[in-house]
Amino acid sequence: MTTTPTPPGLVPPPVPNRVLDDPDDWEYFGEGANNVLYRYVGADTFFKPYLLRLRKLLPGSPTTQKLHNHLHGRFGPLMGEYLMRTEIIALSSFLIPALNLLLKSIDEDEQPTDWAGRPVNPPKKKRRLLDEKEPWGLLVEDMSCGNYLYLYPPAPPRRQAEMDDDEDEDMDMEGEDEGEIWKDMAMIEFKPKWLTQSPNAPANWKLCRTCAVRLMQHHKNKERQGQIEEEHEPEAAEFCPLDLSSGDPARIEKATFAIVNMDNAVMIADPTPPSDDDEGEDSSPLPPNINEQLAGALSNSLVTLLTNFFRTSPVIPLLTQLQSRFGSRGVFTSATLQLMGDNETLPSEEDLKRAGMATGEIYENIVADEDDIWTAMTLRDCSLFLKVWVRKRRGRGMEAKIDCKIGDLDLKGGEGGRAVYWRDVERRLRMGGWYTGKDVSRNCRTGED
Incomplete structure (x- = not known):
């Protein structure tokens, strides 16, 4: 798929005067099917707010520069301040080969996990290594938690969505009690x-x-x-997206409760201070430190805190509006429907092109928003990252702020039959009657179960 050229003014230039060249500065953080993430462990404070994202060697995958241009050119104007901060930076020619050697050394018999203990993907296939011909990497905003629990004072979070409408408060904590300093105590990803x-x-x-x-x-x-097990354990509750975007406080709370209870959606930072092996073996219990107090208070109020955020933040209405705007005609055209009929399989892309020409439809790579299923599917597959900052309020318990960013806005195209796959899913949903709710009482229109 080709896309409209990105206006040069929308794309930030590479990080100036810096080239990443020392593999010892970066430790493995996690990986997905297409990329590996690294956390900075060197001495340069410039890199502390970022993770380094390097792409794997995959056939037909876009270059890092193309990904960066598409991210800022397409989604920068749409997302504004909610776009996860991403910088492109030059790599030395020997950095990626050195990191590949480290990847090869990971024990293949032990399934690797990311920073939160989640299995990385792909766990059972031979690991794809990094592309050694790639001269660029991406510095992406680090939305994990626990990075500023023991720094005094911590770096203040950027562009915070405050829960107490106290957005203009001076963030200089110099000289204040430790409990009154903002702590990045939790992260929610879904x-x-x-x-x-x-x-x-x-x-x-x-x-x-x-x-x-x-x-x-x-x-x-x-x-x-069914032939193996007669009984199944009940599945964990999953949220309905229409509850989240409904504007109804009760439905939003129900969705939030389900999100908080999803596997691996919430990470609470370890509040215990770093241990010192030279302090002796005194095992007498210590009173909870301020971080432990804040972590306990946050755990007990997280659903209420996030429900209030989703009710008041513009981020869910923004994503809802963008999803309504892009791909509003869906994945089918009249040519698709004519070819599909009652068959069990969908036509190929070449068949769709020929059918479109026969019916007078224009099959173009550069399309209007309502026909742009590539952007539409990206918007429906993106992730929300919420970092929760907390501190003790003098005489009034705990207060919290939430920093929210949208990520996983990767470039999608028709390679690998992805467009045909999207259409096939819709065909199966329609023909199988799944939209009408076989054997379920759930009604997503009203939120009733």
Whole structure:
């Protein structure tokens, strides 16, 4: 897929006067299917707020420069301050080969995990190494927590969404009690998914696109396992995106509760101070330190805190509006529907092009917003990162601020049959009756269970 050229003024230039050349400055942090993340452990404070993202060697994958240009050119104007801060930086020719040697040394018999203990992807395949011909890396804003628990004073968070409408407060904590310094105590990461219903859903739909896919997958898994196990453990509650975007306080709270209780969605920083092996073996219990007090208070109030954030922050309405704007015609065209009929398989992209020409439709790579399913699918697959900062309020308990960023806005295209896959999912949802809610009482229109 080709895209509209990015206006040069929208893309920040590379970090000036810096070239990354020392592999000892970076430790493995986590990885996905396409990238590996590293955390800075060197002495230069410039890099402390960032993680280094390096791309793997994958056939047909876009270059780091192309990814950077697309991120800022396409999503910068759309996301504004919610776009996760991302800088492009030059790499020395020997940095990636050295990091690849370290990747090879990771024990293949032990499944690697990221900083939060989550299994990294792909866990069972031979690890893809970094592209040694790539001259650029991305510095991405580090939204993990626990980085400023024991620094005095800590670096203040940027562009905070404050829970107490105290946005103009002076952040200089010099000379104040440790408990009154902001601590990055928690991080929440999740995918908001489809905050608006699919344009391809039938008029009598009961389930949103996300819940319909979950139901379809659940039945598929039951069919696979039915001959082996008669009983299954109940699945963890999953949130409905339409609850989150509904504007209804009760529905937002229900979605928030489900998000907080999702596996690996919430990370609370370890509040215990660094140990000193030379202090002796005195095992007598110590009173809770300020970090432990704040962590306990935050754990007990996290659902309330996040519910208030989702009710008042513009970020969910912004994503909802963008999802309504891009790909509003859905993944099907009239040519697609004519070719598809009642068949079990979808036509190829070449068939779609020919059918579009026959019906007078224009099949273009550069499309209007309503036909831009590439941006639409990126917006439905992005992640929200929430960093929760807390501190003790004098005589009034705890106060909190939330820094919110949108990430995982990777460039999507038609390579690998992805467009055909998206259409095939919609076809199966429609033809299988999953939008109308087979055997479920859930109604995503009203939020009723």
